[in-house]
Amino acid sequence: MGTGTEIGRVRGLGSAKSGVGHWWHQRVTAVANLALLLWFVASLVRLPALDYPTVVLWLRQPVAAIPMLLLIVSVFYHFRLGVQVFIEDYLHHEGSKLLAILALNFYAVGGGAAAVFAVLKIAFGA
Template sequence: MSQQTKLQTPRAAVNRLGSARSGTLHAWRQRLTSFALLPLTFAFVAILVSLVGRDFESARALLGSPCPAILLILFIGAGAWHMALGMQMVIEDYIPGEHAKTLALMTNALFSVAVGLAAVYAVLRLSFT
């Protein structure tokens, strides 16, 4: 692969293939969301535990009241973002083929958004009906 046979400049050959001052953005977002999730996880567990033994009406009342609902929405939002970032790393590490990798990355992004929005929709519906 000699440079003389290529019409591309070296810059053009590597453009958009690596870090251009965005190399740490993924790692930063992973840590930002994990930092948010640490207290939110314990709030989430507390909400789940206080659901134990409740019937339909009282479970709805708890999940739809402002404080648990807001904490749940924050947990779901930070969680869906965090899990999308984490699964992206897993896919990049283990899926070798370019096409399979791209398809998996797209599926991951869309699945994370879809599952997050569905859960937020449920909490909002519990809050406003």
């Protein structure tokens, strides 16, 4: 498998010396998610209603739009890291693993871009 050897690293097999970065980013985004998602749930619960005018007026405020943008980046990056580990643990065929992680990256980045665009569109007056 080329664990830790030079050729193994070139082929992307075995240790690529990026595990600590992955682990640490998962923890950093976990702490950010804890604060941002508690804020998110508390904010929705405290709104007078959850209908269209209420939600849009809420998201037009910078105090709501900015944490929402941070939440999207943190949550989407966090689940992208987490699902990657899930894939790596259960998919052992190199080809299907590669395709699954590729699909995961497109899903996370594409979904995140759509969410960021939606918040900006509302915040700048949709």
